[in-house]
Amino acid sequence: MEALLNGNDKQSILLFYKLSVGFRCCKENYFGQVRYNEHMSKAFIKEADPDDEEEFGAPAIPAGIKNYMTPQGHQRMKDEFLHLMDVERPEIVNIVHWAASNGDRSENGDYIYGKKRLREIDRRIRFLTKRLDIAEVFDPRIHHGSDQIYFGATVTYENQNGEAHTVTIVGVDEFDPLQGKISWISPVARALIKARVDDTVTLRTPGGIEELTILEVDYPA
Template identity: 30%
Template sequence: MSSTVYLTAEGLQKLKDDLHHARTVERQKISEEIAEARAQGDLSENAEYDAAKEAQGHLEARIVKMENALASARVVNEDEVDASKARILSNVRVMNQKAKREATYTLVAAQEADLKRNRISVESPIGKALLGREVGETVAVRVPAGTVQLEILDITR
């Protein structure tokens, strides 16, 4: 049984679009690659066939993952997000205590994470550490470079 995946309406539509593209366009392309490789003869020593079959396996696994996410998706209404604690879709402004640098992150589902837009997954180390916390709290986050102390300065929706 999969856990609930919280998405924005935009994130849900992107997931649906990605799934449709994988089912229609990508499946068709891989089927054509397999057919071409099969036409080359002996499959026991056919690298193109092996590569196409492997790509097919990866695609099917990705499709299953997207189908599961879609089946357990719940759209979060941004107007209903409580700003007293950091939750999904909260904008959390933090101060890195060591670097003395501020950053603002939007907490989102893994499918919507985009570091370039400061949208971090609630499943990431920073996202997990911030989730459920309040303004004024300081959290310690283990990251590849060590441990960082983040002070929560503000939470908005």
């Protein structure tokens, strides 16, 4: 399975998902009709739900906007997908199967928790599948040595109060304010993109207009 996801192409992701969902979780009965495995959550085979994005605190991707990702961010999502599919989900399915065999399910803590966790995993898998399907992986190393700001740049800028800030422009699914990672569609990133060292750009905020001066631009080697 892992070999199937070694590439960055979307077809590999879709094929893996179809193999995992369409074939692994269903089988033909004696009448030649396909029926789903009794331990496969129905939530797992639904189309991705917009509510999944809200649940995971992920901003929706605006229509017509590409879901750019760095190679590192894309790999993290693939690793999580594989872990859920190959490790955590099978373990929970086994627990649910064992708990169900113990009789009354209404007061069976293992069964109730297992089913709840299974629904959570299935929602996460749907979310990851949707995001990976529309991902456009871009390696910022191609801009190494440039002083112009593009996706993947680490930028140090100074605001009009003389305060310096350093941010890295990453994908929507990679942003982490605590680590200084901002989404490329955020207002700050949009103000910075295409500017160069020593340029001053304008940032429109709810509190008014701010001017930011670019001090340094860096890309991974």
